[in-house]
Amino acid sequence: VTTAVNESAPGGAARHAAGLPRLLPATPEDLRAHLDRYGPTPYRRRANLLIADIEASGLTGRGGAAFPVHRKLALVARAGVRQGRKVVVANGAESEPASRKDEMLLRFAPNLVLDGLQLAAEAVGATEAHLYLHHAPGPQILRALAERSSAGLDWLGVTITQAPPRFLAGQEAAAVNRLGGGPALPTFQPPRVSERGLGGGPTLVQNVETLAHLALIARYGPRWFRAVGTSDEPGSMLTTIYRPGVRAHIREAAIGTPLSALLGTSDGDAAAGPGVQAWLIGGYHGTWLPLPDAAGLTLDNASLRPFGAAAGAGVLAALPSGRCGLAEVARVTGYLAAESAGQCGPCLNGLPRIAAALAELAGSGHRRQTRADLERWSGLVKGRGACNHPDGTVRFVRSALTVFEPEIRRHARGRCCATDHEATDRTPYLPLPDRPPSREEDWT
Amino acid sequence: MAEQLRMNPILCTGHGMCAELLPELVTLDEWGYPIIDPRPVPPALDRDARRAVAACPTLALRLLRSEQPARSG
Numbered sequence: 001v002t003t004a005v006n007e008s009a010p011g012g013a014a015r016h017a018a019g020l021p022r023l024l025p026a027t028p029e030d031l032r033a034h035l036d037r038y039g040p041t042p043y044r045r046r047a048n049l050l051i052a053d054i055e056a057s058g059l060t061g062r063g064g065a066a067f068p069v070h071r072k073l074a075l076v077a078r079a080g081v082r083q084g085r086k087v088v089v090a091n092g093a094e095s096e097p098a099s100r101k102d103e104m105l106l107r108f109a110p111n112l113v114l115d116g117l118q119l120a121a122e123a124v125g126a127t128e129a130h131l132y133l134h135h136a137p138g139p140q141i142l143r144a145l146a147e148r149s150s151a152g153l154d155w156l157g158v159t160i161t162q163a164p165p166r167f168l169a170g171q172e173a174a175a176v177n178r179l180g181g182g183p184a185l186p187t188f189q190p191p192r193v194s195e196r197g198l199g200g201g202p203t204l205v206q207n208v209e210t211l212a213h214l215a216l217i218a219r220y221g222p223r224w225f226r227a228v229g230t231s232d233e234p235g236s237m238l239t240t241i242y243r244p245g246v247r248a249h250i251r252e253a254a255i256g257t258p259l260s261a262l263l264g265t266s267d268g269d270a271a272a273g274p275g276v277q278a279w280l281i282g283g284y285h286g287t288w289l290p291l292p293d294a295a296g297l298t299l300d301n302a303s304l305r306p307f308g309a310a311a312g313a314g315v316l317a318a319l320p321s322g323r324c325g326l327a328e329v330a331r332v333t334g335y336l337a338a339e340s341a342g343q344c345g346p347c348l349n350g351l352p353r354i355a356a357a358l359a360e361l362a363g364s365g366h367r368r369q370t371r372a373d374l375e376r377w378s379g380l381v382k383g384r385g386a387c388n389h390p391d392g393t394v395r396f397v398r399s400a401l402t403v404f405e406p407e408i409r410r411h412a413r414g415r416c417c418a419t420d421h422e423a424t425d426r427t428p429y430l431p432l433p434d435r436p437p438s439r440e441e442d443w444t
Numbered sequence: 445m446a447e448q449l450r451m452n453p454i455l456c457t458g459h460g461m462c463a464e465l466l467p468e469l470v471t472l473d474e475w476g477y478p479i480i481d482p483r484p485v486p487p488a489l490d491r492d493a494r495r496a497v498a499a500c501p502t503l504a505l506r507l508l509r510s511e512q513p514a515r516s517g
Contacts, residue, residue, distance in 0.1 A: 188452045344453035345477035380473050386454045 020228065020236055021252035023212050024108050028140050031147035034111035041115045041153055042218045047125040048077055054123075054214060056222035058234040063091060063170070063207030064285070064313040066233075066301060069214065075194040076204040077124040085201025088126040088156075089179065090117045092208040093163040093170030094134045096283045097335075097433050098315045101238035102208050103134065104250045109212060110144035116211025118155045119218050124204055129156040131208075132175050134163055164443050165433060167284075167339035171387050172205045174341075183443035185341050186387035207313075209238055229255035233300045237314050242430070244276065244320035255311070256300045263318040275321040277417075278403050280430070282312030284332055285392025288325075288399040308399060323429050324416050326407050329400040330355070330362040335432050336393045341443075347390045350381035354397060364414040371408070374401065446484035448510040449493060453477075455504035462505050466496040484510040 029037070044050050055070035076086065090113060094102040106113060114131075121129050131141070137160050148154050161179050163169040169184040176197045178184035197203025206214075213235060217225045226234040233255045242248050243263050253262060264276055279289045287309035289297070297303050301310050319325055337351035357374045360366045378398055381390040401408070407417055449469060451462075458476040468489055469481040485493045485507070497505045 188454050345456060345458050345475055346453070346473065349475040349477075380479075384453060384477075384479075386452070 020254060022216060022236055023105060023112065023209070023238065023252055024250070028108045029111065030140075031111055031144060031151065031153075034109075034144075038112070038115075038215075038219060041118055041215075043119070043122055043155065044218075047123060050119060050123040050214075050218055051077060053217055053222055057217045057225040058222070058232075059210065059213055059217060059225065060233070061207055062209040062213065062237055062313065064096075064282075066310065069206065069210060072194055072204055072206070073120065073123055075192075076126075076202045079195060079202035081125070081127060082196070082202060083200040085128060085199050086124065086126045087128050087130065087179075087198045087201050087203040088117060088121045088124065089130045089132055089175060089198075089203060089205045090114075090158075090208050090211050091170060091172075091175055091205050092131065092133045093175060094313075095163060095165070095167050095170040096285075096313060096315060097167075098240060098242070098283050098317065098431050099313050100240050100248070101250050101314060105209055105212060105238060106133070107138055107140050110141045111148070112212040112215050113208045114144055114148060114154070114158065115215035115218075116206075116208075116213070117158065118153075119215055120204060120206060120211060121156050124202075126156065126204070127201070129154075129158045130179055130198075131158050131160045132163055132170075132179060133160060134165070134170070136162055166443060167336065168341055168387065168389060169443070171389075173387070175205055176203055178444065185343060185443055186389075188386040230300050230302065232302055237299070237311065239299070239314035239316050242315075242317035244318060248431070253299055253314075256298050256303075259297050259299055259316070260295055262299065263316055276318040277321045277323075278319045278325060280315070280317040280319065281309045283315030284336060284396055284430075285388070286310070286312050286315065287395055288329075288403040290403045308395065317430060319429065321417075324362065324407070324426075325400065325404040326358070326362040326411060326416075327426075328428070328430050329397070329404065330358040331428060331432065332430055333358050333393065333397055336389070336396070340389060341387070344385045344390075346381045346384040350377045350390065351393060353377050354381070354393070358397065358400075361408050361411060364411050364416070366408075366412060371401075446510045447490075447493070447507040448482065448484045449480050449497075450506050450508045451478060451480050452504045452506075455502045456500075457502055457504075459501050461499040461501065462496040465499055466492045469493065470496065478505075 051070050051073045059069045060066040092102045092106055117129055164184050168174050171186050172193055173187040174184040176193045179198050193203040229235045236252050236254050239251050239253050241251055263279055278291055281287055289307055299311055304310055334355045337355035340347045340351050342348045354377050357370050360370050378394045382394045460472055460476055462478050463470040463472045470478045473479055497507055
């Protein structure tokens with residue numbers, strides 16, 4: 001997968017306008033370019049002061065859950081320092097294989113993320129700051145940290161920790177466990193990490209994109225932030241877009257943008273290239289949407305909710321006609337099953353069975369009870385894990401069973417739309433890690 | 445004060461004692477893991493619920509104070 005910014009950023013004062021992109025410059029920016037563009041980090045010199053601005057802005061977490069940022073900030077700010085610690089974590093683990101936006105942001109605008117980390121640390125009164133990454137730290141982030149350190153910009157030193165390459169490694173409690181030197185495994189909550197996290201200290205975990213938005217709100221204010229987006233879901237978000245005939249790319253989109261403008265439509269109009277049979281919104285814990293029924297939806301949760309969908313961390317995929325949706329779903333679900341932490345019985349037992357049943361549906365001539373088994377197992381795993389992995393997987397699977405129902409019937413008769421189609425393409429479409437995960441693999 | 449059962453699915457290893465001692469509120473799924481009735485424990489089952497909690501070999505089951513009033517029954 002190659003990533004590319006498909007628009008260049010306006011510089012200087014243009015930043016203050018509502019135009020996009022807000023987060024990603026055209027090329028990676030070092031500290032000097034960052035300071036030229038944005039000026040110094042706008043510290044408030046007192047805890048709590050930023051939180052009211054964040055509340056007024058309506059900023060929500062961009063790691064997938066869309067939780068109101070000010071509420072987490074306030075929880076951690078109110079909690080006392082415990083065991084001598086209060087912690088902020090910039091979460092760049094981005095362990096969803098189809099999402100590449102955090103990696104891109106850390107490469108192109110590392111100083112914006114680090115500004116946000118320091119400002120959040122100041123707002124909650126933290127004693128330590130961490131950066132949790134999917135990859136080994138790249139040259140841009142290392143350079144940014146070194147330059148900020150010599151310029152004396154940072155309120156707190158930043159400790160970098162690399163996440164293991166597991167789907168759940170970026171989950172909030174898993175991140176805190178890994179930072180504490182343990183395996184990156186989810187835990188049973190409560191207590192929430194905001195009450196009792198790293199080393200027992202109250203811990204704020206925010207996605208790196210969330211922190212970059214926070215750094216801009218600290219400079220330009222809530223009204224500026226709300227100049228794009230919807231009134232209920234203000235601002236913009238980074239999306240990772242997969243569509244036929246175009247390289248996978250990162251695009252910052254205003255919340256509320258028509259999905260058809262980002263993904264193309266089933267008509268196969270000129271902009272969209274080849275025809276599209278379905279959309280996947282929100283990545284591998286996300287929701288398949290049928291076309292043309294979903295063609296009028298927009299990139300905001302108010303629009304997506306009636307369809308059981310959410311924008312999540314902004315992974316948007318248009319499945320071209322001529323690809324087998326069932327084969328894609330079976331492949332991804334096999335990956336999700338292998339990525340269960342194996343800690344909770346229903347997930348450990350249910351997901352591999354669900355994955356095997358989908359593989360059977362993606363073949364030809366499945367057994368009669370397979371559909372009923374899938375429904376029952378989906379019901380049995382949902383809501384019964386310590387983390388949301390079973391629920392997210394079931395959302396993905398159930399929506400696929402609905403959207404690809406006609407395809408399931410064709411496969412039952414030994415046919416497949418992909419083979420009926422002239423431009424048959426059997427190569428995998430949705431990205432998965434090259435190296436298959438192994439249960440024995442270390443989680444650290 | 446009404447209480448409700450809360451199960452830590454990471455600690456639970458599917459011994460099934462809870463379903464044996466409290467079949468009114470706990471059933472087992474096809475893999476032997478408990479499915480717990482999320483509603484407050486009715487007073488009539490309070491003693492059985494306490495026994496189920498005490499019998500769990502992995503200490504996965506607990507009784508927590510509930511915000512909802514108890515069902516009668």
